[in-house]
Amino acid sequence: xxxxxxxxxxxxxxxxxxxxxxxxxxxxxxxxxxxxxxxxxxxxxxxxxxxxxxxxxxxxxxxxxxxxxxxxxxxxxxxxxxxxxxxxxxxxxxxxxxxxxxxxxxxxxxxxxxxxxxxxxxxxxxxxxxxxxxxxxxxxxxxxxxxxxxxxxxxxxx
Numbered sequence: 001x002x003x004x005x006x007x008x009x010x011x012x013x014x015x016x017x018x019x020x021x022x023x024x025x026x027x028x029x030x031x032x033x034x035x036x037x038x039x040x041x042x043x044x045x046x047x048x049x050x051x052x053x054x055x056x057x058x059x060x061x062x063x064x065x066x067x068x069x070x071x072x073x074x075x076x077x078x079x080x081x082x083x084x085x086x087x088x089x090x091x092x093x094x095x096x097x098x099x100x101x102x103x104x105x106x107x108x109x110x111x112x113x114x115x116x117x118x119x120x121x122x123x124x125x126x127x128x129x130x131x132x133x134x135x136x137x138x139x140x141x142x143x144x145x146x147x148x149x150x151x152x153x154x155x156x157x158x
Contacts, residue, residue, distance in 0.1 A: 062086040103128040114153035
């Protein structure tokens with residue numbers, strides 16, 4: 001028991017030092033830290049990865065993805081809106097863009113299945129939208145492939 005407490009205290013000191021180096025307040029309680037060193041290690045690694053360029057990549061590649069989706073919006077009248085920030089982007093499908101009439105879930109579902117059949121996993125959202133939420137490590141080359149699949153899926157679903 002004594003060895004375990006010493007190990008937990010040294011883990012706590014390590015985490016507190018890491019938090020202070022990132023400008024975070026460490027608080028007065030140690031209970032949360034002592035109980036789960038694996039989660040602490042995962043959290044510290046996540047902070048390291050985010051600071052290592054994933055946030056910047058999300059902004060740059062997300063803008064590239066959004067621009068590509070906006071090109072598809074100009075190509076297909078069934079895409080009413082493309083909106084979002086970073087890599088979390090929504091594509092709304094409409095029946096008639098001029099009247100901003102909401103599209104049916106049927107079209108959205110057909111596109112979603114067509115994407116899946118071609119190797120692209122996207123998520124339906126609400127009644128008539130698709131949510132893009134790719135991993136933060138996505139590259140522009142990945143986006144090009146995904147947009148090509150999405151284009152083919154829309155064409156096949158109309």
